[in-house]
Amino acid sequence: MGRRWWLPALPFLLLAAAGAGLALRLSALPAAARPQQGADDLVGLLFGNARQAVGAMLYQRADLYYHGGVAAAAAEHEHGAALTADARADVGAAGHDHDHDHDHDHCHDHCHGHGHESGHGPVAGGRWGWNPWQGIQAWLRPAAHIHLAGKRLEKEVLPWLWAAAKVDPRNPDPYLVGAYWLARRLQRPEEGLQLIEEGIRNLPAEPELEFVRAELLLRASRPAVARQGFERALAKWRPLPASADAAARADHGQLRSRILLYLGRLAADAGDLAAARAAYRQILAHDPGHAGARQHLRELDAVPPFPASP
C-alpha cells in the first residue's frame, strides 16, 4: 500500500496533462476557427459588441455636459447632438469661423435658471390635475437651455469624449469633436492634433479625420504638410451608396467640395494656378452651382493674379 502512494493522485495528473494538451492545441488554432475570438483590449473584453452602444452613450454624455446636464435641451437641435453640430459647422467651414450663438443664451461663468422661459418657476404646460408633483419636480430639475462657455467650463466635456473614443475607437465623432474642442475652443492645437491622429490610426479609411487634421495643420501655419493631408483626404473620399440617407449624402458631398476648396487655395498660394483651377473645376463638375468655386475661378482668371489667402 505504501508503494502505491501515487495512485490517488494519478487521475488528477492525467486530467491536468489532458487539459494542458488541449489548451496548447486550441491556442494554436487560427482566430477564425476558435469558438470565440478574443478581444483586442480590456474594453473589448469587458463590453464585447456592446462597446458601440456604450461609446455612443458616453458621447451623448459629453453633449449633456455641454448643456449643463439638461437632456431636453440637447434634443431640441435638429441634426443630432448640438455638440457635434457646433463642432462640425466650425471644422467644416473652410477656414471661416461661424457664430456659435444659435440664438440661445449661453452659460457664462456659472449656470443659473430653472425654466425655459424666465429662468424661474416651474416649466409651464402639461395637465396640472394629473400630476400633483409637477411643480416640485420642475423646481428640482433645472431645465433651462444653456451652453457651456469659457475655457473654465468648456473643458468639462473632454473626459466623456476621451472615454467615448477609448470605448469605441471605430466611431469618428469623438475624435472629430474632441479635436475641435481642444484645438479651437481650448487653444490646445497639439493635443487636438494628437487626438485626430489617434483617430486616423484607428479609422484609416475615414476622409473627414484626415481633412480635420489637415485643417489643424493649416491653422498651425504648416501649409505644405496640410496640402498633403488634404490630398490624402481626397484620395480616401468615396461617394456614399445611393441607399444612404439623403442628408448624409449631401454632407458627404460637401466634405469633398471643402477638401477641394482648400486644395485650390493652397495651390493658388503656392503659385500653381493650373492645379488650383483643376481643383475648382472638380467641385463644379459635381456641384455646378457652387458659388465659392465659381468665385475663386473668376479670381484666378482675373489679372493681376490671385491674391494671397488670409
Added chain:
Amino acid sequence: MGGLGQRIRSLAWLSVLELYRRKDLYVALVLTAVVLVPLSAYNVFGVTGVVRHLREVSLLLVWLFSILVGISVAGRQFPPELENRTIYPLLAKPVRRWELLLGKFLGALLASGSALLLFYLGFVVVAGLKQGIWLDAVTVQAFLLHLAFLLVVTALALLGSLLLTPAANVTLCGLVTAGMLLFGGQLAGLAREAAFPANCLAWLLNLAGPHLDFFDLRQRVVHGWEPLPLGVLAAVLLYALCYTGLLLGGAAWLLHRKKI
C-alpha cells in the same frame, strides 16, 4: 420621560455600534477610494481642473453605497432579534413595542446617516482638492435631502422587515428604491401616454409611491446650478417626514399585531 429617552437612546446606540462592528462601511470606503483616487489623479489630454465628471462619479458611488448601507442596516434590525429570540428579554423589560420600533429606526438612521456623513466628507475633500471649492450651499442642500432620503428608505426597510423574509425585503426595497430614483420623475408622463391598465398603475404609483427622486440633487451639484429655493427644500423635507411617519405607523401597527 427620562427613562423613555434613555431606553430609545440605548436601542439606537446598539444599531450604530452594529454597523461599525460589521465593517461593511470600511469596504465601501475602500472601494470608493480605489475608484476615485486614480480618477482624480488623471488629467485627460493633460487639461487640469476638469471636475464635473469626478463629481458625478463620486456622487454616484455615494448614492450607491448609501442605498446599500441604508437598506441593509434597517433590514437587519428585527430579523436577528426574532431569529435569536433576543426580542423576548427585550420586551420583558419595561420597553414597549413602539419604543422598540422607534429605537431601532433611530439607530438605523443614525448608523446610515453617519456613514453618509463620511461619504460626503470624502466627496467634499476630493472635489475641494481638485477644484479648490470646499463646500457650497447646493452641496449642503444635497446632503440634507440625501439624509431625508435615508429617512424614508430606513422606514421602508423596517416595515418590510416585519412583513417579508430578510432576503425578500432587501431585494424588494432595492427594487423600489432604484425604480423610484430612476423613473419616479417619469411616472406622470407614463400615466399620460401609456394604455390601460399601465396608465392607471403609473398614476397610482406617481400619486402614492415614495418619490425618492425628489431627494436627488446630483444634477445641481455636478453642473453647478444654483441652490434650491428654501421653500422647495422645506416642502421636500416635509414630504420625507410625512412619508416616514406613514411607513413607521404601518410598521408600528404590524409590530403591535405580531405574535411574539
